[in-house]
Amino acid sequence: MTVAAHGRGGWLRDSGIGTQAGTLMIALFLAPALLGLVAFRLVPIAIALVGSLFGETLAGDLVWRGLGNFERLLGDPNVWHSVRVTLLFNLLINPLQVLIAFGLALLVLRPAPGIGLFRAAFFLPMTLSIGLTAMLWDILLNQHVGPVNALIAQLGFARQGFFHDENQALATMIVIASWKGCGYWMIFLLAGLAAIPEELHEAARIDGASAWQRLRYVTLPLMRRPLAFVLVADTAANFVFFAPVFILTSGGPNGATDLLMFRAYETAFTFGDWGRSLALSTIILLIVAAIAAVELRLLRDDGTQAG
Amino acid sequence: MLERRTLLQGTTAALGAAGLAQPALAQGREVQVVWMGWPDGQVLPIMQEIERRNAGMRLRVERFPFGEIFQAIDVRLQARSPSPDIYIVDGPLTAYYAVRRHLAEIEPIIGREGMQRYAPSVIEQGSVGGRLMSLPLYTSSSVLFCNARLFRQAGIPIPSADPAKRMTWEETLELARRLTNPAAQTWGFVVDQADRPYSILPFAQSKGASMLSADGFTATGHVDSALFVEAMRWYGELYTRHRVSPPGLFDTALAREMFFSGRAAMFLAIDGIPALAGGRDLEWTATAHPYFAGGRAVTPTGSWHIGVNPRGTNRAMADAFIRSYANPEVVAMQTRVRGAPPTMPALWQTMAADYQGDFWALVKHEIETTGVPRPATPGFREYEDILRIAIREIVGGADAGPRLRRAAQDIDRELQKYRT
Numbered sequence: 001m002t003v004a005a006h007g008r009g010g011w012l013r014d015s016g017i018g019t020q021a022g023t024l025m026i027a028l029f030l031a032p033a034l035l036g037l038v039a040f041r042l043v044p045i046a047i048a049l050v051g052s053l054f055g056e057t058l059a060g061d062l063v064w065r066g067l068g069n070f071e072r073l074l075g076d077p078n079v080w081h082s083v084r085v086t087l088l089f090n091l092l093i094n095p096l097q098v099l100i101a102f103g104l105a106l107l108v109l110r111p112a113p114g115i116g117l118f119r120a121a122f123f124l125p126m127t128l129s130i131g132l133t134a135m136l137w138d139i140l141l142n143q144h145v146g147p148v149n150a151l152i153a154q155l156g157f158a159r160q161g162f163f164h165d166e167n168q169a170l171a172t173m174i175v176i177a178s179w180k181g182c183g184y185w186m187i188f189l190l191a192g193l194a195a196i197p198e199e200l201h202e203a204a205r206i207d208g209a210s211a212w213q214r215l216r217y218v219t220l221p222l223m224r225r226p227l228a229f230v231l232v233a234d235t236a237a238n239f240v241f242f243a244p245v246f247i248l249t250s251g252g253p254n255g256a257t258d259l260l261m262f263r264a265y266e267t268a269f270t271f272g273d274w275g276r277s278l279a280l281s282t283i284i285l286l287i288v289a290a291i292a293a294v295e296l297r298l299l300r301d302d303g304t305q306a307g
Numbered sequence: 308m309l310e311r312r313t314l315l316q317g318t319t320a321a322l323g324a325a326g327l328a329q330p331a332l333a334q335g336r337e338v339q340v341v342w343m344g345w346p347d348g349q350v351l352p353i354m355q356e357i358e359r360r361n362a363g364m365r366l367r368v369e370r371f372p373f374g375e376i377f378q379a380i381d382v383r384l385q386a387r388s389p390s391p392d393i394y395i396v397d398g399p400l401t402a403y404y405a406v407r408r409h410l411a412e413i414e415p416i417i418g419r420e421g422m423q424r425y426a427p428s429v430i431e432q433g434s435v436g437g438r439l440m441s442l443p444l445y446t447s448s449s450v451l452f453c454n455a456r457l458f459r460q461a462g463i464p465i466p467s468a469d470p471a472k473r474m475t476w477e478e479t480l481e482l483a484r485r486l487t488n489p490a491a492q493t494w495g496f497v498v499d500q501a502d503r504p505y506s507i508l509p510f511a512q513s514k515g516a517s518m519l520s521a522d523g524f525t526a527t528g529h530v531d532s533a534l535f536v537e538a539m540r541w542y543g544e545l546y547t548r549h550r551v552s553p554p555g556l557f558d559t560a561l562a563r564e565m566f567f568s569g570r571a572a573m574f575l576a577i578d579g580i581p582a583l584a585g586g587r588d589l590e591w592t593a594t595a596h597p598y599f600a601g602g603r604a605v606t607p608t609g610s611w612h613i614g615v616n617p618r619g620t621n622r623a624m625a626d627a628f629i630r631s632y633a634n635p636e637v638v639a640m641q642t643r644v645r646g647a648p649p650t651m652p653a654l655w656q657t658m659a660a661d662y663q664g665d666f667w668a669l670v671k672h673e674i675e676t677t678g679v680p681r682p683a684t685p686g687f688r689e690y691e692d693i694l695r696i697a698i699r700e701i702v703g704g705a706d707a708g709p710r711l712r713r714a715a716q717d718i719d720r721e722l723q724k725y726r727t
Contacts, residue, residue: 058406058685058724060387078717144554164555164703253700254710269378270692271721272385272407 045285052282055275069279078255079263079280085170086239086260086284090291093174094235100178101185101230102223106215108186109193119190122183130180134244137176138163163248169256173244181237185230192226193219228299232292239288260284337365338624339391341380343611344370346583349644356640357631364624373559377688384409384616392619393628396441396612398432402685404614405435406725411617413439416626417633424635429610429650432680441612442629443650444641447577448673449499449506449607450666451479451597455590457493457572461486466594468665470672473595473604476513476541479573483551486572495551497565499576502557502698504681504691505607506575511538512605512679513598523684524726526718530694531711538599539711543701554702566591578670582646593666596673608678610650648674689721 055065073079108119125133141148141162149159162172196219204214242261245251251258251266260280268277342350354366369391371379380394384404396404404410413433414422422430422439429443451466451474458465463485466474474482483495500506508518516534519526529535545552556562566574567587574580575596584591598604613632615625631637635651639658642649648662648670649655655662655671662671684690697714701707 059408060385076720078713078720142555161704164700166705250696250699252696253703253705255713269382271689272381273724 048278048281048285051275051278053275055273065275069275070283072276073279073283078258081255082251082258082260082263083283083287085255085258086287089170089174089241089259090235090238092171093177093238093241094231096174097178097182097185097234097238098227098231100182102189102227104182104186105189105193109190122186124183125180126184128180130243131247133176133180134247137172137179137244138248141172164253166253166256169249169253173241173249173257176244177238177241181234185234188230189223189226192223196222224299228296231295231299235291235295236288239284239291336363336621336624337367338393338621338628339619340366340368340628341376341383341391341394342368342370343376343395344372345645349582352644353637353641356637357628360631360634360637361624361627364627366628381688387618389616389618389620392616392621392625394614394616395444396433396614398429398441398443398610398612399681399683399687399691401433401441401612401614402435402683403688405440406685409614409616410440411615411622413442413615413629416615416629417442421630421633424633424651424653426650426652428608428674428678428680432610433612435685441614442633444611444613444632445645445647446610446650446674447579447608447647448670448678449509449575449577449596450593450669450673451595452566452574452576452580453592453594454566454569454572454574455592457486457569461572465592468593468595468669470595470604470669470676474597475600476510476597477600479597480545480549480551483545483573484549487551489550492570494553494565494571496545496573496575497552497556497562497571499562499574499580500559501552501562501702502695504694504698505609507539507542507698508681509596509605509607509679510542510599511535513602514538515602519682519684519690523682524686524719524722526690526715526722527712529715530718531708531715536707536711539698539701540707541599542698543704543707546702547704557699578648578666579646581666582644593669595669596677604677605679606673606677607681608674609680684722685725686718686722690718693717693721 052069053064053066055063055069057063104122108115108122128136140146141160143149143159143161143164148162153159160168162168200218200222201214204218209217240261241259242265245257245259245262246265249257251262261284264277264280264284267273267280340354350368350370354368358364358366376395377397377400380391383390384394384407396410401410425443426446429446430439433439433441433443453465455465463482466472466482479496485495487493487495498506511534512518514534514537516532516538517529519529546554553565556565562571562574563576563580563583565571566576566580567584567589569589581591596604596606613629615622615629619625632641635654635657638649638651639654642654642658643661648667649658661667681687682690693714697705697710700710
């Protein structure tokens with residue numbers, strides 16, 4: 001048959017890969033993406049790494065600090081508090097978002113009348129800017145004039161502080177971040193689910209597998225790669241979660257939402273200490289890299305993948 | 308003989324050079340000014356007057372809201388940018404900018420004679436190490452404005468403007484309780500700058516608390532002292548326990564609108580409120596800034612100043628701007644449109660017609676007797692920002708004790724760099 005005759009090897013031969021011209025062509029096609037990667041990822045990382053070793057005098061002269069910025073950060077109990085809050089935030093939000101996104105993807109996978117509307121509705125929050133999202137939820141959850149609290153009061157319960165309550169602020173941040181983010185991650189998982197051949201489910205069904213067994217033994221193993229991508233990307237995104245904290249809580253109440261990214265911003269733009277801020281950014285980068293490595297290892301590809 | 312091509316090239320080059328020279332000339336005369344986002348009527352007439360007094364000067368004025376202006380200025384100055392040429396300076400921030408070399412000295416521009424026209428208190432606020440680094444623009448005080456109509460409706464006598472009949476905070480709270488009407492969405496007591504140390508420090512100062520160590524570098528033992536905590540707890544409870552003040556209202560423009568629209572019975576605010584009220588249908592009176600029973604009367608005071616960026620590429624014009632702004636006629640004009648107390652004592656007499664009545668007598672009395680400036684420290688920017696967030700949280704319900712202890716630690720950490 002035509003497909004078997006060409007196969008992957010045939011396509012490779014036809015493309016000229018392996019020849020000098022073919023290699024040049026590949027390099028040309030990859031160049032824009034690689035240049036973007038270098039300019040917008042590697043160069044800023046290099047700037048952060050180098051900059052974290054320097055400081056600035058009040059008069060603006062650059063001075064070498066070596067590991068001094070890191071020493072100062074590690075000796076500050078408030079930074080450790082910030083690390084704890086950031087880790088707790090990520091420990092809760094990342095699995096939660098992936099779980100909800102996966103659930104939503106399963107819900108809207110099967111073709112049905114109006115399914116496009118549901119998919120769009122789940123994705124819609126992603127189209128709002130994060131600043132607008134923060135303001136919107138601040139109004140909705142306002143303790144005195146917000147409709148959510150009005151409903152709570154109508155039901156006979158005490159009005160809640162949400163962003164302004166030390167015990168609720170972090171959870172509220174997680175809720176609004178998930179409201180905005182889950183639909184986005186759902187799209188990636190939906191693509192992964194759609195790529196699983198229907199025959200596999202069909203075969204499992206004929207063999208008498210229940211819906212749970214099909215999910216556990218067919219869908220999940222084949223979703224490892226998309227799940228790994230979403231988990232790692234989500235982790236990276238949530239470690240630099242910033243705007244709602246900046247707009248609504250400034251790290252409070254009483255440090256409840258004192259995430260590392262906000263602290264890095266505050267250190268640079270309020271306290272004017274660029275070296276210390278870049279050292280914080282470097283610490284965030286190292287934590288994300290370490291966690292991403294663990295996540296990738298846990299969801300390691302065993303060769304049977306969808307997508 | 309001139310060839311046609313050479314002629315064409317020469318003409319093109321000449322036209323090009325002329326074209327380039329035009330913006331350069333314009334740049335030489337254009338003064339970039341970063342200013343507060345005050346209403347047009349309080350800014351534009353003065354800027355036009357300064358342009359009129361300096362032939363060829365063109366001012367490019369960027370105005371920022373109160374909540375954004377300090378960061379907007381900081382980002383540019385910290386980049387060691389030549390822009391802006393001129394920027395507005397909150398008085399206590401003078402040392403902050405000066406130690407970073409963001410300010411050119413003012414005395415060489417206006418001379419000793421020019422400096423002597425100003426009140427010593429405003430010169431002191433603009434000076435660092437005995438050198439005047441920012442030109443005083445306004446000074447200020449704070450009084451308790453009352454909505455006379457709401458008082459009458461509640462059957463409460465309107466408080467006197469006589470500073471000798473100053474109310475205590477405890478009495479003020481009692482009035483606020485009676486004047487708060489949730490059904491009518493009317494609050495008993497609203498603060499103009501509900502999270503800013505300018506408005507809030509006097510609560511603690513009235514109890515006798517200190518704001519910062521004498522050398523200006525240590526907050527621990529001061530902003531977390533028992534008296535400070537007690538005052539801030541009392542302030543926070545206005546919002547959380549007594550519910551006489553609107554929580555989460557930190558925008559000065561919104562707070563003022565609340566008073567102007569008759570939804571705030573008592574309004575603790577700067578003296579410029581009557582000028583801002585304009586032709587609004589508002590029947591207001593003023594009474595002295597309250598104090599805690601057993602404590603002392605303290606009112607905030609302080610001045611806005613003007614700074615010159617020493618890296619500006621247009622120093623001659625920037626200096627001319629400052630000289631114009633130091634002219635008593637311009638100061639009088641500025642003071643009049645803003646409705647602020649004058650920075651030059653002589654203007655109390657020459658502008659006597661503008662300063663008549665109980666209200667101005669009260670303001671003058673407060674500036675001269677109870678006014679206390681914010682703490683002097685080169686780290687005021689950090690001090691204010693950290694404390695502002697702590698105050699916000701206390702108003703939101705956080706326990707004042709631990710929150711201020713944390714704020715004190717944060718301030719100490721940030722002030723360390725000024726010790727060297």
